[in-house]
Amino acid sequence: MLEKGRSTLVIAPTLDLVRQWHETLTRFFAIEVGILGGGEHEVRPVTVSTYDSAHLHMERYGNRFGLVVFDECHHLPGDTYSEAARMCIAPFRLGLTATPERSDGRESLLDELVGPVVYRKNITDMAGTYLAEYETRRIVVELSPEEREEYEQARDLYLNFVRSQGIALSSPRGFQEFVGRSTRTEAGRRAYAGYRRQRSLAFAPAAKLEKLEELLTRHAADRSIIFTEDNRTAYEISRRFLVPIITHQTKVKERTDILSGLAEGRYQAIVTSKVLNEGVDVPSASVAIVVSGNSSVLEHVQRLGRILRQVGDKRATLYELVSGNTSEAKTSDRRREHAAYRARRWRSP
Amino acid sequence: MSALLSPDLIATRRRGDELKLAPLSAADRERAIEIAQEILYALGGLLGSTEEEVELCLGGIECTTREKKLKTALERLALSNSTFEAPTELAPVELRRMVFEEAARARAEMREKFDRKLVLSQVGERVGATREELERALFSDLKGAAELRAAPALSAEALVAMYEEAQLLGVFLRAVRVRARLRLENPAEVRTLFWKLKFRELLFRLEERGPGEYELQLEGPSSLLVSSTRYGLRFSQVIGAVIRAGATSLEADVLWGKSKRPLTFRHAPRPIREGAYDAEDDLRPELSALLESPLFEEKGIWVARASSLLHVPGLGVVVPDLEFRSAGSAPVFFELLGETSREAAFKRADWARQNPSSRVIFAASSRLRVSPEIFEGVQGSRLLVYPGSLTPKKVLVALQDLL
Numbered sequence: 039m040l041e042k043g044r045s046t047l048v049i050a051p052t053l054d055l056v057r058q059w060h061e062t063l064t065r066f067f068a069i070e071v072g073i074l075g076g077g078e079h080e081v082r083p084v085t086v087s088t089y090d091s092a093h094l095h096m097e098r099y100g101n102r103f104g105l106v107v108f109d110e111c112h113h114l115p116g117d118t119y120s121e122a123a124r125m126c127i128a129p130f131r132l133g134l135t136a137t138p139e140r141s142d143g144r145e146s147l148l149d150e151l152v153g154p155v156v157y158r159k160n161i162t163d164m165a166g167t168y169l170a171e172y173e174t175r176r177i178v179v180e181l182s183p184e185e186r187e188e189y190e191q192a193r194d195l196y197l198n199f200v201r202s203q204g205i206a207l208s209s210p211r212g213f214q215e216f217v218g219r220s221t222r223t224e225a226g227r228r229a230y231a232g233y234r235r236q237r238s239l240a241f242a243p244a245a246k247l248e249k250l251e252e253l254l255t256r257h258a259a260d261r262s263i264i265f266t267e268d269n270r271t272a273y274e275i276s277r278r279f280l281v282p283i284i285t286h287q288t289k290v291k292e293r294t295d296i297l298s299g300l301a302e303g304r305y306q307a308i309v310t311s312k313v314l315n316e317g318v319d320v321p322s323a324s325v326a327i328v329v330s331g332n333s334s335v336l337e338h339v340q341r342l343g344r345i346l347r348q349v350g351d352k353r354a355t356l357y358e359l360v361s362g363n364t365s366e367a368k369t370s371d372r373r374r375e376h377a378a379y380r381a382r383r384w385r386s387p
Numbered sequence: 388m389s390a391l392l393s394p395d396l397i398a399t400r401r402r403g404d405e406l407k408l409a410p411l412s413a414a415d416r417e418r419a420i421e422i423a424q425e426i427l428y429a430l431g432g433l434l435g436s437t438e439e440e441v442e443l444c445l446g447g448i449e450c451t452t453r454e455k456k457l458k459t460a461l462e463r464l465a466l467s468n469s470t471f472e473a474p475t476e477l478a479p480v481e482l483r484r485m486v487f488e489e490a491a492r493a494r495a496e497m498r499e500k501f502d503r504k505l506v507l508s509q510v511g512e513r514v515g516a517t518r519e520e521l522e523r524a525l526f527s528d529l530k531g532a533a534e535l536r537a538a539p540a541l542s543a544e545a546l547v548a549m550y551e552e553a554q555l556l557g558v559f560l561r562a563v564r565v566r567a568r569l570r571l572e573n574p575a576e577v578r579t580l581f582w583k584l585k586f587r588e589l590l591f592r593l594e595e596r597g598p599g600e601y602e603l604q605l606e607g608p609s610s611l612l613v614s615s616t617r618y619g620l621r622f623s624q625v626i627g628a629v630i631r632a633g634a635t636s637l638e639a640d641v642l643w644g645k646s647k648r649p650l651t652f653r654h655a656p657r658p659i660r661e662g663a664y665d666a667e668d669d670l671r672p673e674l675s676a677l678l679e680s681p682l683f684e685e686k687g688i689w690v691a692r693a694s695s696l697l698h699v700p701g702l703g704v705v706v707p708d709l710e711f712r713s714a715g716s717a718p719v720f721f722e723l724l725g726e727t728s729r730e731a732a733f734k735r736a737d738w739a740r741q742n743p744s745s746r747v748i749f750a751a752s753s754r755l756r757v758s759p760e761i762f763e764g765v766q767g768s769r770l771l772v773y774p775g776s777l778t779p780k781k782v783l784v785a786l787q788d789l790l
Contacts, residue, residue, distance in 0.1 A: 223452070255501070258494050273526065280490030280506055282483065287529055292480050305491045 044104030045083040096125040105130040115144035123151040137336045161378040169346040172354040178362040179245035195232030240364040241330035262307040262325035284310045321347040326356040333372035390467035396460040397557040406650040423543035430538035439531035471533035477524040562607025562639040569601045581706040587621035588725040594703035673777040680779035699738040720747040732757045739768035
């Protein structure tokens with residue numbers, strides 16, 4: 039970058055990542071690094087920007103940079119952000135991601151927006167060297183008889199409506215169609231309530247919370263991050279186990295305090311829904327407990343990534359709690375369709 | 388008391404390129420009043436409940452599918468005119484920190500089972516609160532956790548009237564441009580309206596079309612390149628004021644729906660005249676500071692609100708904000724420009740060039756990015772570009788050659 043005298047723009051998806059890039063570049067190159075985003079607007083030969091700010095300002099600054107680095111570049115193929123790449127004339131481009139796959143299949147656009155893949159290494163290849171050794175464990179729990187009965191009733195309500203409307207949930211727009219139709223009639227609204235209820239029962243049955251208690255006790259000496267699919271479950275866990283919570287409602291100051299508390303050992307565990315999936319550096323964390331999640335491979339790999347930072351001889355464990363004989367089991371199968379989850383057990387470097 | 392409604396709660400229909408509000412029929416109005424009564428009655432009985440609980444209870448009020456939009460809009464308006472407050476005085480962020488740290492210590496030293504109640508009791512002792520109070524306070528800063536302290540002091544009829552006003556505003560908020568015909572009986576009414584528009588820092592043009600007849604052209608929120616909630620809020624406040632000032636008709640070019648389809652919306656307000664209006668309230672703080680500054684008096688300069696109207700080609704009627712006088716000299720007018728239109732400064736320069744006998748100081752913040760050079764060659768009037776804030780001293784320097 040400096041050797042070739044190319045001005046450089048680094049684009050990252052979150053303010054946390056922008057801050058991390060800014061600190062690292064300033065320390066490594068001992069230069070003043072500019073920032074675009076989060077209320078800052080300072081353009082320098084080396085500048086770090088959020089994707090949002092890059093999109094807003096690329097029309098003006100797109101001719102200023104010779105090299106553009108797209109961090110977490112799986113965000114780039116979206117309708118809006120891809121414009122930022124197109125408005126920029128930088129001949130040198132570098133995209134970085136551990137999870138290029140997108141659920142909409144638009145990762146193929148990366149060839150046009152950034153260029154071809156020049157280097158690829160799987161998580162499994164780096165475990166024990168650049169990344170911590172890790173294992174993943176799926177723990178299946180059962181619903182109580184009362185929960186099971188309620189789950190089946192709610193699910194029947196939902197699926198009967200889907201069938202009566204001839205909606206194919208397996209089609210790409212199937213679920214969207216269900217949501218659209220459910221708002222139009224009373225039966226539809228009841229079906230949607232049923233969908234939500236069966237989902238929330240599968241997300242946090244009593245057995246999962248008991249298992250979570252057991253895991254927190256077992257890992258009382260480690261640092262754990264608990265992940266949930268929804269905020270409601272996250273708050274329930276925070277209240278019940280009195281562990282700090284980070285959601286979109288958490289203010290920056292409290293969020294920083296919670297993360298530093300986890301790093302310093304003031305807290306052994308924190309709970310979050312989705313906001314820590316990406317872009318947060320928590321090197322001390324060695325345990326991830328996925329209480330609930332969606333079917334996205336990307337999200338699941340990102341959650342695993344939170345505990346893989348190599349520190350000393352750290353060994354990381356990802357637990358996935360799944361309610362047996364519910365739709366969640368299939369969801370879990372889908373999100374584990376990645377090399378990172380195939381036959382992982384401790385392995386010596 | 389009022390509130391804005393999102394476009395999904397505005398009942399409209401389209402006729403060709405024209406957008407029309409779907410007015411409430413007599414039967415609909417009767418039903419709207421019934422629903423409003425139920426909402427207000429429910430709120431009256433829910434004092435002390437959390438926002439989340441209140442919303443849940445209001446959701447239980449029955450209505451038909453056709454009435455759902457109306458009911459949601461009435462609920463939204465009733466809730467925004469209710470008072471919600473945090474349930475306790477304990478600071479939740481600090482409290483959470485204490486509880487979670489204590490829990491982490493307890494878990495680290497744990498011999499048998501984690502005792503949640505014991506942790507809460509220990510922290511409760513330290514802050515002088517019971518376990519139940521602690522439970523309530525722990526997440527009391529979250530959205531939906533605030534408790535209802537006062538239901539809206541409104542009749543059902545007033546809530547429905549508010550709904551109708553909010554429907555109208557909801558359409559105007561999607562306007563690119565609004566044209567209003569106004570009947571303003573005397574210059575004082577023109578000045579009052581002008582100051583009201585200027586105080587809200589909106590982009591507008593007011594032109595005299597005949598004796599007492601004016602046309603106002605107002606740039607709407609959708610005319611901005613980047614959507615601005617601030618501009619939208621100020622705009623919504625002004626639309627009501629324009630109607631009350633004596634508008635006889637309004638026509639808006641709106642961008643409607645997800646596809647932002649360009650449509651025309653016409654509205655003929657019922658004749659309303661607002662009562663006595665204290666224009667002094669609508670004075671930007673920088674101008675109030677000039678009026679109250681002792682500096683001018685010390686220099687023998689008298690300052691007051693201006694009462695003259697200027698007619699600037701391309702801009703229409705312009706009312707200066709202040710006028711300065713000193714013994715034996717003609718008055719010097721002063722106008723503080725907004726921070727959104729550089730065009731306004733250019734038009735004033737053209738006018739000043741054509742009116743060499745004029746004596747006006749136009750003041751613009753350096754944030755407007757205009758240079759005093761655009762007044763080069765102009766006699767009498769000038770442009771004062773000030774960095775930071777406008778101070779009496781900066782104005783005094785500009786006045787020195789003119790008074």
